[in-house]
Amino acid sequence: MRKTAYPVLWISALSLLLATAPALTAQGHFEFSGHYGRWSLNLLGNLARDIVNDATKSEIRDRILSDIQDSYPGLSETGYTQSTRFDSRGDNFGFGIRFYPSSQGSFSLGVSVEKCTFKIFPSVASHMDLQDMSTLDTATFDGIAGATALIKATSFLLTFRWDILPRAVVHPFITFGGGISTAKALDDSTLSYSYSGQLAGSAIPTQTVGNSETKTLRQLKDESDSKFPNFLPFLELNVGLKAMVTKHIHLLVSAGVLNGFIVSGGLAVRL
Numbered sequence: 001m002r003k004t005a006y007p008v009l010w011i012s013a014l015s016l017l018l019a020t021a022p023a024l025t026a027q028g029h030f031e032f033s034g035h036y037g038r039w040s041l042n043l044l045g046n047l048a049r050d051i052v053n054d055a056t057k058s059e060i061r062d063r064i065l066s067d068i069q070d071s072y073p074g075l076s077e078t079g080y081t082q083s084t085r086f087d088s089r090g091d092n093f094g095f096g097i098r099f100y101p102s103s104q105g106s107f108s109l110g111v112s113v114e115k116c117t118f119k120i121f122p123s124v125a126s127h128m129d130l131q132d133m134s135t136l137d138t139a140t141f142d143g144i145a146g147a148t149a150l151i152k153a154t155s156f157l158l159t160f161r162w163d164i165l166p167r168a169v170v171h172p173f174i175t176f177g178g179g180i181s182t183a184k185a186l187d188d189s190t191l192s193y194s195y196s197g198q199l200a201g202s203a204i205p206t207q208t209v210g211n212s213e214t215k216t217l218r219q220l221k222d223e224s225d226s227k228f229p230n231f232l233p234f235l236e237l238n239v240g241l242k243a244m245v246t247k248h249i250h251l252l253v254s255a256g257v258l259n260g261f262i263v264s265g266g267l268a269v270r271l
Contacts, residue, residue: 030271031098031108035252037264039090039118052122053084060124060145060195067211068130068141068199075139079129082145090118090151092262098161106163110177111156114234118151118260126197139204143197150192153185155234163242170243175254181232186218189232234259242268 041048061080068075096112124145131138159177196210221228238256245251250268255261 028099028101028105029103031100031250031268032096032271033098033252033266033268034095035093035264035266037092037094037258037262039088039092039116039258039260039262041088041120041260042086043261048088049084049086049122052086052120053082053124056084056122056124056147057082060126060193061128063193063211064126064128064141064143064145064195064197064209065130067209068128072132072139072204074132074134075130076133077128078131080126082124082126084122084124086120086122088118088120088260090116090260092116092258092264094266096157096159098268104166106166108161108163110159110161110175112159114155114157114179114258116151116153116155116234116258118149120149122147124195126195130201132203135203137201137203139199139201141197141199141209143195143209145193145195147191147193150190151185151232152188153181153232153234155179155181155185155232157234157236159236170241173240173242173252173254175236175238175240175256178233178235180234183230185232186221186230187216189217190214191217191220238262238264 044051057080060082061077065077092114094112094114096110098108098110100108124147126141126143126145128141129138130141157177157179159175161173161175163171163173165171192212192214194210194212196208198206199209200206221230236256236258238254238258240252240254240256243251248270250270251265252268253263253265255263
């Protein structure tokens with residue numbers, strides 16, 4: 001009985017597996033992909049410039065005035081103007097796995113690991129009028145200030161995708177999702193500034209005034225009294241096209257949002 005039982009069990013299990021294999025295959029499939037993208041905020045145009053100008057105006061003014069007053073404590077600001085130029089760039093590498101619950105369905109759920117490097121570097125031309133309230137001597141400062149926000153983060157994203165007309169050789173898709181970075185992003189990302197200009201006045205010899213500083217996001221978090229997250233949030237929303245090269249190999253191009261504007265391309269292998 002024992003000698004014949006095992007072959008029967010194996011034959012029964014194999015028969016059951018073969019019988020249910022089409023159903024298991026029909027339930028869904030996996031897709032592995034890799035992609036590379038270019039990132040920017042420049043599409044915001046004047047809006048980005050105005051946001052940066054408003055956000056930095058008081059900070060730059062206060063830093064310049066503080067450094068001037070270290071040498072000339074009697075000088076006070078009587079007027080300040082600045083004009084801002086904005087630029088940004090970056091790239092993104094990623095690897096992901098998607099699961100399609102239905103082999104013919106349009107919906108899929110994906111997880112991915114993303115390596116992002118985003119750089120924002122506005123430049124500011126500043127002019128400050130100053131006066132010594134005791135002597136009434138006047139002075140001016142004209143200079144250039146620059147700042148750089150460098151974000152380097154590894155993040156994990158959960159995304160939902162809908163393929164439109166998925167049976168077509170080339171078809172569009174929409175992706176939406178989000179995630180968070182690792183805590184190490186606070187150590188790898190930095191915020192720096194520098195400025196230099198000429199200070200001159202009726203009782204002050206013309207001289208160069210300047211300063212610079214760089215801090216990691218971790219340092220800014222430790223110095224801040226307000227709440228600061230231990231990670232960086234990420235939001236993704238894009239639309240794209242998917243082209244079938246073979247049954248198992250697909251090419252993808254997309255454009256959309258990943259904490260900024262991004263255009264990317266990639267290769268997917270379907271199992």
